[in-house]
Amino acid sequence: MTNVQVTAEAVEGSAGRRGELVRQAMASAMAALEPPLAEMARFATGQRDAGGEPAAGRGKGLRPTLALLGAEAAGGMAEAALPGAVAVELVHTFTLVHDDIMDGDERRRHRPSLWKAYGTGPAVLVGDALLALALESLGRVPAAVRGEAVALLAGALLEVVVGQAADMAFEDRPWTGAGAVTLDEYHAMAAGKTGALLGCSAALGAVLAGAPRDVADGLARAGRELGLAFQAVDDVLGIWGDPDATGKPVFSDLRRRKKTAPVLVALSGPDRDALVAVMTGAVDERGLRAAAGLIERAGGRTAAEEMARRCLGTATALLRELPLARPAVEDLLALAEGLVARRR
Amino acid sequence: MTNVQVTAEAVEGSAGRRGELVRQAMASAMAALEPPLAEMARFATGQRDAGGEPAAGRGKGLRPTLALLGAEAAGGMAEAALPGAVAVELVHTFTLVHDDIMDGDERRRHRPSLWKAYGTGPAVLVGDALLALALESLGRVPAAVRGEAVALLAGALLEVVVGQAADMAFEDRPWTGAGAVTLDEYHAMAAGKTGALLGCSAALGAVLAGAPRDVADGLARAGRELGLAFQAVDDVLGIWGDPDATGKPVFSDLRRRKKTAPVLVALSGPDRDALVAVMTGAVDERGLRAAAGLIERAGGRTAAEEMARRCLGTATALLRELPLARPAVEDLLALAEGLVARRR
Numbered sequence: 001m002t003n004v005q006v007t008a009e010a011v012e013g014s015a016g017r018r019g020e021l022v023r024q025a026m027a028s029a030m031a032a033l034e035p036p037l038a039e040m041a042r043f044a045t046g047q048r049d050a051g052g053e054p055a056a057g058r059g060k061g062l063r064p065t066l067a068l069l070g071a072e073a074a075g076g077m078a079e080a081a082l083p084g085a086v087a088v089e090l091v092h093t094f095t096l097v098h099d100d101i102m103d104g105d106e107r108r109r110h111r112p113s114l115w116k117a118y119g120t121g122p123a124v125l126v127g128d129a130l131l132a133l134a135l136e137s138l139g140r141v142p143a144a145v146r147g148e149a150v151a152l153l154a155g156a157l158l159e160v161v162v163g164q165a166a167d168m169a170f171e172d173r174p175w176t177g178a179g180a181v182t183l184d185e186y187h188a189m190a191a192g193k194t195g196a197l198l199g200c201s202a203a204l205g206a207v208l209a210g211a212p213r214d215v216a217d218g219l220a221r222a223g224r225e226l227g228l229a230f231q232a233v234d235d236v237l238g239i240w241g242d243p244d245a246t247g248k249p250v251f252s253d254l255r256r257r258k259k260t261a262p263v264l265v266a267l268s269g270p271d272r273d274a275l276v277a278v279m280t281g282a283v284d285e286r287g288l289r290a291a292a293g294l295i296e297r298a299g300g301r302t303a304a305e306e307m308a309r310r311c312l313g314t315a316t317a318l319l320r321e322l323p324l325a326r327p328a329v330e331d332l333l334a335l336a337e338g339l340v341a342r343r344r
Numbered sequence: 345m346t347n348v349q350v351t352a353e354a355v356e357g358s359a360g361r362r363g364e365l366v367r368q369a370m371a372s373a374m375a376a377l378e379p380p381l382a383e384m385a386r387f388a389t390g391q392r393d394a395g396g397e398p399a400a401g402r403g404k405g406l407r408p409t410l411a412l413l414g415a416e417a418a419g420g421m422a423e424a425a426l427p428g429a430v431a432v433e434l435v436h437t438f439t440l441v442h443d444d445i446m447d448g449d450e451r452r453r454h455r456p457s458l459w460k461a462y463g464t465g466p467a468v469l470v471g472d473a474l475l476a477l478a479l480e481s482l483g484r485v486p487a488a489v490r491g492e493a494v495a496l497l498a499g500a501l502l503e504v505v506v507g508q509a510a511d512m513a514f515e516d517r518p519w520t521g522a523g524a525v526t527l528d529e530y531h532a533m534a535a536g537k538t539g540a541l542l543g544c545s546a547a548l549g550a551v552l553a554g555a556p557r558d559v560a561d562g563l564a565r566a567g568r569e570l571g572l573a574f575q576a577v578d579d580v581l582g583i584w585g586d587p588d589a590t591g592k593p594v595f596s597d598l599r600r601r602k603k604t605a606p607v608l609v610a611l612s613g614p615d616r617d618a619l620v621a622v623m624t625g626a627v628d629e630r631g632l633r634a635a636a637g638l639i640e641r642a643g644g645r646t647a648a649e650e651m652a653r654r655c656l657g658t659a660t661a662l663l664r665e666l667p668l669a670r671p672a673v674e675d676l677l678a679l680a681e682g683l684v685a686r687r688r
Contacts, residue, residue: 034509037505037509101468102466121448122446122512124471125442135494135502136498136502138494143491143492147490153479161473161476162378165381
């Protein structure tokens with residue numbers, strides 16, 4: 001993994017003009033809400049901080065960028081994909097808001113999570129409102145492509161929810177022995193929870209630009225691979241990430257006793273019992289640091305990094321094979337590289 | 345209000361064959377989920393009790409019945425509306441599951457509410473899953489009507505969410521003076537929270553049966569009026585309903601200090617200060633009984649009952665004016681009468 005800073009900036013750069021298009025479209029989608037719902041929705045999407053001040057940090061805008069690039073890659077205008085870009089960003093934010101409630105996570109993007117800032121009930125409602133706005137956004141696309149667009153989003157949404165259910169169920173499963181989570185189960189969960197919406201984003205952009213079915217399907221597959229790569233990098237950052245960059249506590253996933261890929265890999269190694277002892281014991285920074293060390297020595301970190309590279313390779317090959325517009329493909333590839341090299 | 349039992353049975357009766365169609369379609373929609381999500385979703389929709397036993401009670405099935413009747417009234421087959429019937433019932437159940445979390449309600453349909461039975465996090469997720477399944481269901485209708493169907497559902501969903509936000513905001517507003525909730529604000533909230541989905545149900549059925557725009561619009565308006573009538577009856581039952589019939593505690597809405605129409609009417613009467621004293625004091629059965637008496641004497645109950653009758657009259661007039669199939673209109677009218685006469 002080389003030249004991390006440069007590739008991370010490339011992601012931001014590729015989102016420049018497109019990012020501005022998306023920000024305007026998001027703001028106008030949100031205009032359908034009145035306070036206090038509007039203020040909370042703007043907080044959740046990173047447009048405003050609690051109290052309504054402009055926010056310092058915002059999300060990466062990965063999914064809407066993928067949607068716009070999907071349209072451009074299919075030979076259309078980025079603008080055609082805007083209602084889809086808004087829809088996938090809103091659906092993504094909806095999942096963050098509700099997942100933070102389910103997981104009890106108190107921080108998100110260097111700020112309190114929405115439920116922590118405004119309460120659980122309001123956060124449930126804001127998530128619902130974001131999802132309603134997402135649908136509303138797709139309800140405005142030309143009738144000729146609306147049906148296909150909705151079918152794409154509905155399918156992805158269901159996969160995301162089923163993936164989140166699997167992720168929650170993993171928490172109650174044993175660390176070892178019969179009933180322990182397998183690496184295959186973990187990847188299936190990540191394909192739903194993370195891959196489905198990234199695949200949907202790219203395909204939705206193409207569909208809104210009038211792309212034929214096989215092009216949209218190809219972009220969906222490539223986006224899904226990117227999602228798996230994204231999740232693998234997330235798993236690495238969740239253990240070894242810099243809290244200043246990620247906005248999450250140090251050893252965040254270990255603290256939450258998450259059974260992520262690096263942990264599962266290490267659980268099949270020789271230091272299994274020592275790792276289980278740390279992961280099921282009292283949470284202190286020394287123990288967490290020891291666990292991170294055990295996992296790294298057992299090859300858990302390398303395995304996740306290889307997974308990210310492998311999925312990136314598959315996505316790249318798919319994008320090169322499809323009959324797509326070259327400049328957009330180059331931007332997609334830069335975006336993909338940046339995702340795998342990112343630090344936050 | 346006469347012959348309550350007979351009209352209540354008429355509602356059930358009109359749902360007989362249609363109810364069976366809906367139950368089968370709901371069961372097959374839910375087959376996309378695996379345990380434990382599937383079990384919780386079946387609990388929420390009243391198909392199963394906690395633990396998976398067949399449930400004793402279920403909902404009234406009002407919205408899916410309206411969808412099927414909408415199709416029939418537009419001259420189509422009930423079957424054409426089934427994906428829409430499933431979608432509106434799932435959206436309705438989604439709102440119940442999430443509203444019970446937001447409102448802290450522990451009972452629903454003579455059973456624990458979902459969050460009470462399974463926890464808040466899982467209940468948030470089940471609500472999301474139900475909404476995803478609703479979209480999935482609409483994703484399967486013929487492409488020619490899918491776009492319009494989705495636009496209808498998206499619009500209704502947004503109105504429902506905005507209505508629920510208003511309802512929650514009412515809780516923090518003063519009982520009297522500047523900033524007090526007005527009856528107009530209350531009706532606007534009810535039109536969103538309850539009216540929108542009933543209107544959508546009838547219109548969606550018609551759209552799926554290929555009805556022209558003006559017929560669908562007329563059914564939407566009639567359904568919305570029925571929703572307002574339904575809410576007015578709900579408000580009466582929330583204070584004076586029989587707990588054995590409603591499945592809710594006695595004086596349930598007063599216990600929750602809800603600013604419903606009967607209360608708002610009484611707050612503009614001469615016993616205002618006495619009522620405010622009771623509604624803001626300690627909750628005991630004697631105080632609640634006193635409040636119910638004050639509200640009734642101030643005309644709050646009569647006003648809500650008149651509101652229900654008036655909206656029923658408007659809906660009836662709309663249904664008689666539209667170019668609809670007679671037998672389905674008669675069933676719609678019987679359903680509407682039953683709604684206003686219901687005890688649960």
